Amino acid sequence: MDDGRPELALNQLHAFAVLAEELHFGRAAERLGIAQPPLSQQIRRLEDRMGHPLFLREPGRVALTAAGEELLPAARRALEEVSAGLAAARRVAAGEAGRLLVGFAASLAPTVLPGLLRAFRDGHPGVELEIREMTTAPQVAALHAHTIDVGLMREPPEDPDLVVEPLPSEGFVAVLPSGHPLAARRVVPVSGLAAEPFVLLPRACGPTVHDRIVGVCREAGFEPRVAQRAVEWQTVAALVGAGFGVSLAPAGVRRFRLRGVAYRRISPDTARTSVGLVHRRGDRSPLVSRFAAEARALAGGDRP
Structure with missing residues (x-):
């Protein structure tokens, strides 16, 4: 009967994969940084969940059963995917990866836009930038609709829900x-x-x-x-x-x-x-924060 828990717990899969490599409870426990009894308990719980033994336990010898041999590649893939997912999530949370949607006024394409995009891309090569050309009013609507993350616009309107980072006028x-x-x-x-x-x-x-x-x-x-x-x-x-x-x-x-x-x-x-970079007030996206920081860094440039 399904009790709502995941079919296999990651800590149990990790313990299983390490023991499958070492084929020795003592060495596996040492690699995992735990005592041998907790390792034995984790393996036993995993076997109970599977309904079949995964290891043959004989005096002086530990070996994988046929079920264990079948599970091992899938366990390794699952652990690798989780590790990769965690690393990707950390990069996104740190503002080092992800996707940023940028609206811009066409008249800023030859002036403000190139320098800002170049500086951001140089500092954040893992971030995908999607650039959308639109005038001021559509950019404001797109920010409210969450279809862009930031906007580069002329004469940004006063809006309590938006924050304006001033750029050279x-x-x-x-x-x-x-x-x-x-x-x-x-x-x-x-x-x-x-x-x-x-x-x-x-x-x-x-x-x-x-x-x-x-x-x-x-x-x-x-x-x-x-x-x-x-x-x-x-x-x-x-x-x-x-x-x-x-x-x-x-x-x-x-x-x-x-x-x-x-x-x-x-x-x-x-x-x-006036020219400004505009984003939603209270937006906690690290990508928006980093893009706005680049805009502030460029705001000291010479006025046209």
Whole structure:
């Protein structure tokens, strides 16, 4: 009758495997660090559980029975699998192994993302990183839904359930068709863009950064006339290069080397967009803690 206990206890299997190797109760007990009577009791309990003897016990001789010979390979495999499982669990608990799901804003791919991923991978070669490209609002939703572990985003929202690790902020640049008259200047006054059609992200993708760009325009005395929207900054720049308009974008987009696109500093240049690594408050994952520590280590870098 099944009493709810495992069919075979690991300590009994271990004792059985050692005795099967030594074929001597005294030597086996010494290897196990126990006295001989407790070893004999463990073997007897295992045999009672099996319902068959596993060893022949004769004066001056111990040998495996046919049942013992059959059990030995399975016992060794079970002990090896448990040992490997314990070692793997310890590596995960120490933040040395496992899987980390990272969301990131596409505009951070050429700036923040490479250095952070490189530093983390160098220090944690046993960790599998899964990278998912998404804008700010979807990252926040994914964190709440536990479909990503950390997010690299622009203008992280204030959320009592999330923790933000600040990263170096960025200024804004004007994104212009390379043949635009203002592209000949090193610094573009924002007011000079007042009559131009704009290409911007939909507000739903990143409300704060969208509103910050609109605010820069309003401070320059105009409301931007949006002619086209695109979900990613690289697409915004490509549409500018295709002649759909101009844009104001985080300075990191300068890394997108697109034909027909010019990036210029703006005046005034006081506005900045914040960047942060975000994770769930109270998340005890050692991988999240180590990834956040890498982000903090990189936060002292030069601002773009």
